[in-house]
Amino acid sequence: MVMTPSETSYSPAAVEATRFLAACRPLIESELDQLLPAETTDPARVHAAIRWSVFAGGKRLRPVLLLAAGRTLHAREADLMRTACALEMIHTYSLIHDDLPSMDNDDLRRGRPTCHVRFDEATAILAGDALLTLAFQTIAEDKHLKPEIALQVIAEVARASGTPEGMVAGQAYDLAAESEVVTGAELERIHERKTGALMGVAVRCGAIIAGAAESDLSALSHYGAQLGLLFQITDDLLDVTATAADLGKTPGKDARSRKATYPALYGVEATREYLMSAYQGACVSLDSINQPTGLLRAIADFIVERQG
Numbered sequence: 001m002v003m004t005p006s007e008t009s010y011s012p013a014a015v016e017a018t019r020f021l022a023a024c025r026p027l028i029e030s031e032l033d034q035l036l037p038a039e040t041t042d043p044a045r046v047h048a049a050i051r052w053s054v055f056a057g058g059k060r061l062r063p064v065l066l067l068a069a070g071r072t073l074h075a076r077e078a079d080l081m082r083t084a085c086a087l088e089m090i091h092t093y094s095l096i097h098d099d100l101p102s103m104d105n106d107d108l109r110r111g112r113p114t115c116h117v118r119f120d121e122a123t124a125i126l127a128g129d130a131l132l133t134l135a136f137q138t139i140a141e142d143k144h145l146k147p148e149i150a151l152q153v154i155a156e157v158a159r160a161s162g163t164p165e166g167m168v169a170g171q172a173y174d175l176a177a178e179s180e181v182v183t184g185a186e187l188e189r190i191h192e193r194k195t196g197a198l199m200g201v202a203v204r205c206g207a208i209i210a211g212a213a214e215s216d217l218s219a220l221s222h223y224g225a226q227l228g229l230l231f232q233i234t235d236d237l238l239d240v241t242a243t244a245a246d247l248g249k250t251p252g253k254d255a256r257s258r259k260a261t262y263p264a265l266y267g268v269e270a271t272r273e274y275l276m277s278a279y280q281g282a283c284v285s286l287d288s289i290n291q292p293t294g295l296l297r298a299i300a301d302f303i304v305e306r307q308g
């Protein structure tokens with residue numbers, strides 16, 4: 001098979017993951033297109049802002065993780081797809097709100113002007129609010145899911161998105177840590193919630209929809225948590241080493257805003273070692289699953305090796 005130029009810098013496992021991502025992306029985007037209000041529907045400015053941010057070209061990692069976990073345990077893709085899209089809606093809401101002047105104050109995201117720069121701040125807040133709400137509506141109205149599964153998935157997603165265990169709490173801790181000296185444990189608390197919770201719930205929801213046994217669910221939860229850590233450490237390293245073109249956002253921003261990061265706390269070399277131990281942790285947690293887990297391992301490889 002012919003490798004694309006962007007694949008040549010990846011290991012064979014990471015290439016497998018990039019191909020899975022590339023195969024899933026159009027399916028996810030076409031479903032999102034169906035689920036999101038049209039730009040011509042009033043209030044059109046809010047809907048245009050939602051679509052501006054959702055279709056700006058993200059990796060779709062959280063929905064892909066859900067699809068991969070569900071596929072590993074033999075769920076039907078149709079049963080997984082709407083919850084997968086709901087997670088992308090929540091992720092996009094979090095990026096829109098994170099970029100606001102009162103939060104991270106960024107003007108570049110996914111390679112284009114941020115939502116509040118392209119539209120205005122009030123519209124960006126409403127677009128984020130609408131995406132969060134639509135995510136739960138999407139799961140609640142998903143006819144593929146049995147009501148008790150939908151309820152369980154809604155509770156899991158709410159816990160991972162909100163506070164005290166989820167993304168909102170992580171963001172609050174992160175904002176509070178700006179310009180402060182944080183300990184390793186405090187850094188972990190930020191990232192477990194800010195980045196890890198949504199990745200973890202993606203894996204868990206894929207497993208729940210597949211009707212996973214408790215032992216598999218617990219193994220996949222551990223894998224998801226390690227993956228969140230992996231993702232965040234890589235993100236911190238990329239902020240130090242990558243270009244704006246690679247990232248689609250402004251690099252070097254963590255250091256400038258004196259953000260709590262792994263390289264800032266441990267240095268780049270020790271951070272790379274920590275990354276590899278989280279990678280081993282993610283792989284070991286898959287060992288107890290009595291199904292082929294190559295795809296999930298490949299996604300861990302991709303996260304470690306990603307360039308942007």
Ligand code: GRG
Nearest residue numbers: 058059060061094097098110167168171195235
């Ligand atoms: C506003 C409640 C609230 C939360 C914001 C996710 C988040 C919390 C902030 C984003 C800030 C940030 C850059 C975090 C680092 C990890 C991260 C989530 C990166 C972006 O995720 P990718 O790389 O983005 O998966 P794409 O664009 O590919 O979807």
